[in-house]
Amino acid sequence: MCSNVVEAPQSARQFAKVLQILASFGNEEAKLVPILQAVQEEYRYLPEEVMTFVATALGVPPARVYGVATFYGHFALEPKGKYVVRVCDGTACHVKGSQNLVETLRDILKLPEGKKTTPDMLFTLETVSCLGACGLAPAVVINEDVHGLMTPESTAALIEDIRREEGL
Amino acid sequence: MTAEKTLTIDGLPVAIQDEKNILEMIRRAHIELPTFCYHSELSVYGACRLCMVEVEGRGLVAACSTAPEPGMKLRTQTPQVRELRKMNIELLLASGNHDCPTCSKSGSCKLQSLAERLGVTKVRFHAPVPERPLDTSSPSILRDPSKCILCGDCVRFCDEIQGIGAIGFTHRGSQSMVAPAFNKGIAEVDCVNCGQCAAICPVGAITVKSDIEKVFDVLGDPSKTVIVQVAPAVRSAMAEAFGLPNDTFTTMGRIVTALRRLGFKKVYDTSFTADLTIWEEATEFINRKQKGGKLPLFTSCCPAWVKLAEHDLPEILDNISSCRSPQAMFGSLAKEILPGELGIQREDLVVVSVMPCTAKKFEATRPEFAVDGNPDTDLVITTQELARMIQDAGLLFGELPVGSLDMPFGFKTGAGVIFANSGGVSEAVVRYVAGHLGEENPVVQELRSDKNRRILEVPTKLGAIRMGVVYGLAEAQRLVKEIQAGQSDVDFVEVMACPGGCIGGAGQPVTHSAATREQRTQAIRRVDAALDLHCPQENHYVKEMYSERLESPNSHQAHHLLHTHYQSRKRIQGEGISLSDMTGTPKIPVSFCVGTACHLRGAEVLLKKVMACVDQEDLGDRFDIRATFCMESCDRGPTVKVDDIVLHGATVDSVMGLIREVVAEGAKG
Ligand code: SF4
Ligand code: SF4
Ligand code: FES
Numbered sequence: 001m002c003s004n005v006v007e008a009p010q011s012a013r014q015f016a017k018v019l020q021i022l023a024s025f026g027n028e029e030a031k032l033v034p035i036l037q038a039v040q041e042e043y044r045y046l047p048e049e050v051m052t053f054v055a056t057a058l059g060v061p062p063a064r065v066y067g068v069a070t071f072y073g074h075f076a077l078e079p080k081g082k083y084v085v086r087v088c089d090g091t092a093c094h095v096k097g098s099q100n101l102v103e104t105l106r107d108i109l110k111l112p113e114g115k116k117t118t119p120d121m122l123f124t125l126e127t128v129s130c131l132g133a134c135g136l137a138p139a140v141v142i143n144e145d146v147h148g149l150m151t152p153e154s155t156a157a158l159i160e161d162i163r164r165e166e167g168l
Numbered sequence: 169m170t171a172e173k174t175l176t177i178d179g180l181p182v183a184i185q186d187e188k189n190i191l192e193m194i195r196r197a198h199i200e201l202p203t204f205c206y207h208s209e210l211s212v213y214g215a216c217r218l219c220m221v222e223v224e225g226r227g228l229v230a231a232c233s234t235a236p237e238p239g240m241k242l243r244t245q246t247p248q249v250r251e252l253r254k255m256n257i258e259l260l261l262a263s264g265n266h267d268c269p270t271c272s273k274s275g276s277c278k279l280q281s282l283a284e285r286l287g288v289t290k291v292r293f294h295a296p297v298p299e300r301p302l303d304t305s306s307p308s309i310l311r312d313p314s315k316c317i318l319c320g321d322c323v324r325f326c327d328e329i330q331g332i333g334a335i336g337f338t339h340r341g342s343q344s345m346v347a348p349a350f351n352k353g354i355a356e357v358d359c360v361n362c363g364q365c366a367a368i369c370p371v372g373a374i375t376v377k378s379d380i381e382k383v384f385d386v387l388g389d390p391s392k393t394v395i396v397q398v399a400p401a402v403r404s405a406m407a408e409a410f411g412l413p414n415d416t417f418t419t420m421g422r423i424v425t426a427l428r429r430l431g432f433k434k435v436y437d438t439s440f441t442a443d444l445t446i447w448e449e450a451t452e453f454i455n456r457k458q459k460g461g462k463l464p465l466f467t468s469c470c471p472a473w474v475k476l477a478e479h480d481l482p483e484i485l486d487n488i489s490s491c492r493s494p495q496a497m498f499g500s501l502a503k504e505i506l507p508g509e510l511g512i513q514r515e516d517l518v519v520v521s522v523m524p525c526t527a528k529k530f531e532a533t534r535p536e537f538a539v540d541g542n543p544d545t546d547l548v549i550t551t552q553e554l555a556r557m558i559q560d561a562g563l564l565f566g567e568l569p570v571g572s573l574d575m576p577f578g579f580k581t582g583a584g585v586i587f588a589n590s591g592g593v594s595e596a597v598v599r600y601v602a603g604h605l606g607e608e609n610p611v612v613q614e615l616r617s618d619k620n621r622r623i624l625e626v627p628t629k630l631g632a633i634r635m636g637v638v639y640g641l642a643e644a645q646r647l648v649k650e651i652q653a654g655q656s657d658v659d660f661v662e663v664m665a666c667p668g669g670c671i672g673g674a675g676q677p678v679t680h681s682a683a684t685r686e687q688r689t690q691a692i693r694r695v696d697a698a699l700d701l702h703c704p705q706e707n708h709y710v711k712e713m714y715s716e717r718l719e720s721p722n723s724h725q726a727h728h729l730l731h732t733h734y735q736s737r738k739r740i741q742g743e744g745i746s747l748s749d750m751t752g753t754p755k756i757p758v759s760f761c762v763g764t765a766c767h768l769r770g771a772e773v774l775l776k777k778v779m780a781c782v783d784q785e786d787l788g789d790r791f792d793i794r795a796t797f798c799m800e801s802c803d804r805g806p807t808v809k810v811d812d813i814v815l816h817g818a819t820v821d822s823v824m825g826l827i828r829e830v831v832a833e834g835a836k837g
Contacts, residue, residue, distance in 0.1 A: 012747040061333030062349035070338040
């Protein structure tokens, strides 16, 4: 018999975290939304199989979990890249040319038609409606960091920096 | 009647009884207020807004979700109400792909008939209709989400009455739709094919998958001999499809003639194998009861119930009778016996069945009901589909002469016929047991009540038999829970998925009226009463079948041809959650089942411990460890699979032992 936990692969840690999340919410169906929220924090999206597992643990039909997950725009059903780039498309940013930023980003990230995430899973591009940083319009948020008064050039430079950091 | 307990509907005073909403009162006043989302047996949803009426002093309200109050003044026909209704219908017509002539629901579609009734002649709105592909994954039902009006009837039926929830609302706003989990095909999730969603769908968004063309094709193929079996419930409802009075005998006779005219070589009655089912099932029951075998014994003739148990109740699979359904017994016997008698190859005999049931379409595709890939039952059509074939062929059903069935599979006792009613299988078992013990046939009135759950006791020489009869799979699941918790003590349980049993099957002409269901139940009882024989033992052709081929009930040969086994099943198709780092060399797969049953048996704790061991022994890079759902052996969990080897009742030591063995093997070779 062995007992000590040594370094486990990330996916195993994530799954262990799901178990922990479920336990901390007492496996209660009423807590489905916060449970999914916590699961998403772990995986950055809601993997299908994990949702089925959550449904099993809560004793509800998987279709119900899927229904809740698709109801809230906040939940992502597809894996997101390591860097989530959000371009604000609220009124102020829109007026100041946020669409140009989106086009520039699609271009330099070489995003295929209809896709939001780069095939190497490094970047996900999203637009959001008003980040509440209208004074900084147009604004771009990368993960938690807000960058204001952006131009296509400064946006491209941000991406370049990240690529360099990643050794690309 | 006091003035306080009255309200008026279009000026007419109506007494408030115990109605929960004014819609029920309006209907009692003989006004058919249009609705899509209201069904008395389901929860109130209040989404379609078709039931709007005017209440003086309050304006417009949804009748389905407004409680009656004394003194209320309701108006159901004001210009405002009428315009609103019309507009609603127009909006619905504009919001989906409602091309009536090409829709299989045409003729029984509520949207279509309301548009007609309310005089909607043109649609003033135009909205882009989202492209939504058909879901053709299931052999039983067909989903066309582009026709869905989001009334939610199917969602609530599946969840509230069947206790399954295979479909639900997804997304929101203009993207809203009704879909299975993860937008998979309905056959890839936990749907049991009862078809009740199709029966309740007011439009053509969920319909019964049609096999009519395939049947016409084989009938037109000169190299095939096509025979047909007709289930007991079909005769109780076929007349409805032609607007004829429900005289079961004439109806059955006309069905026989129609089938012959359509080109079927032999026309048989599934009631024959229903009699046979009772010989087998009652014998199984008596043996278990006398020898202290596993009880209660659950019936197995409803394939929707069987599939539910395979998904969700693996711990009771040993309690389900191993008898195949009457349809499956028929197919098996027909393909065993008839090719020899007719001098043809098995492949050239085509067995078609006419059923009240959509789940039987799925059952016919089960690989265990086939010999060398040739199915025992080739094609299954529903009562509705047969009615359409009769119309298609131009046969005037009401004028057809009465025909008679072929022997021996056309012979039956009343016991085989009452299978169509909830409580019928139980009553047939009671008759068999009484006959077996040399007792009088008891008439157990409670077996004939229309409640969705009946628990009763039948005194016999074997001792009292405690029987449970349920219909609706939510009620069945509740009863199973109670039995498991020791709160309900029963020996024999009959389960039917559909309301009232198979007479309420989703393949029958559509009805939501309890009165129509009651008429069908009575029609079946009249057949039983009119037949000479009522006990399955009295079926001399069945007796002959035993003496010539099957030896005795539950014999080896009977087991081979008439029984089956059950397998736990995955609820949702999928890959499992990978727990390993997926880079590098190909790895040996290790899967841990974390499905419902294994979950309850501590699969996660086991998984955690094994992962820790694997890491400690530094074996992590050799294995692809996954958590998967259901390895289809839930009764023996926790289940773990290392490479191709399956471990049941797995422990940390047994899993690690196997893992080390596999590693050692790998080092050698
Ligand atoms: S066929 Fe029955 S189980 Fe399947 S989705 Fe429809 S109602 Fe639910
Ligand atoms: S109750 Fe009868 S009609 Fe309904 S699914 Fe079961 S076998 Fe089919
Ligand atoms: S029946 Fe009242 S809102 Fe649908």
